[in-house]
Amino acid sequence: MTATQNTAFSDRMAKVKARIAAACARSGRSPEEITLVAVSKTWPLADLESATAAGATDLGENYVQEAVDKITHWQGPAPVWHFIGPLQSNKTRQVAELFDWVHSVDRLKIARRLSEQRPPAKGPLSICIQVNISDDPAKAGVAPADVAGLLADMAGLKNLTVAGLMAIPAVDLTESTLRQQYGELKTLRDTLITTYPDCKALSMGMSGDFELAIECGATHVRVGSALFGQRSYPTEH
Numbered sequence: 001m002t003a004t005q006n007t008a009f010s011d012r013m014a015k016v017k018a019r020i021a022a023a024c025a026r027s028g029r030s031p032e033e034i035t036l037v038a039v040s041k042t043w044p045l046a047d048l049e050s051a052t053a054a055g056a057t058d059l060g061e062n063y064v065q066e067a068v069d070k071i072t073h074w075q076g077p078a079p080v081w082h083f084i085g086p087l088q089s090n091k092t093r094q095v096a097e098l099f100d101w102v103h104s105v106d107r108l109k110i111a112r113r114l115s116e117q118r119p120p121a122k123g124p125l126s127i128c129i130q131v132n133i134s135d136d137p138a139k140a141g142v143a144p145a146d147v148a149g150l151l152a153d154m155a156g157l158k159n160l161t162v163a164g165l166m167a168i169p170a171v172d173l174t175e176s177t178l179r180q181q182y183g184e185l186k187t188l189r190d191t192l193i194t195t196y197p198d199c200k201a202l203s204m205g206m207s208g209d210f211e212l213a214i215e216c217g218a219t220h221v222r223v224g225s226a227l228f229g230q231r232s233y234p235t236e237h
């Protein structure tokens with residue numbers, strides 16, 4: 001990455017952070033409550049290093065093989081690595097070994113494997129249960145009504161912590177529907193946290209809606225293109 005591109009990342013990061021701060025101010029929250037996960041899928045390692053040099057503390061990746069290549073070649077202080085993409089059971093081992101967070105767990109089988117394959121020395125893996133808040137057949141995630149049961153089943157898994165809930169809403173929702181669905185996820189989290197005090201995170205909001213998500217209670221926003229630019233080149237996964 002050239003110096004100009006580096007500056008561009010820093011500029012975009014500053015703008016995103018200012019927008020996060022403004023959304024927090026509007027909703028009476030503190031920016032310290034929000035973790036900005038810089039979604040670096042498709043971008044080369046050099047761009048990720050520029051991102052962390054510019055202050056990105058948390059990076060999000062979607063594709064196991066691409067992420068493994070980046071993480072195993074990483075030099076210097078490691079960021080917090082978040083796996084946010086669909087996860088098949090034959091790929092859980094590398095994710096359990098290399099990541100700090102997995103946002104996209106929606107089956108007990110995947111959670112079991114992650115717990116079994118997590119090296120205990122690394123400490124528990126933080127996971128979010130992905131919830132299909134829009135009841136969209138095209139989207140992954142468990143139905144809101146099934147989350148409590150799944151969490152109860154996962155509670156005994158010793159090498160992972162169910163740290164919160166994650167959602168990817170349907171596209172093209174009106175703003176009021178989106179607010180309502182994010183609000184329902186927050187209500188669900190607020191109920192669960194009374195029994196499961198670790199279940200704190202609300203991973204919701206991307207480049208197009210992170211301010212709205214923060215107003216609705218997000219603790220983790222997953223922002224790609226607003227930080228790195230448009231993902232313009234095709235990938236094969």
Ligand SMILES: *Cc1c(COP(=O)(O)O)cnc(C)c1O
Binds near residue numbers: 041085207
């Ligand atoms: C790609 C992706 C993002 C980031 O999307 P942008 O619109 O580029 O911010 C966030 N969350 C998930 C699950 C993604 O796959």
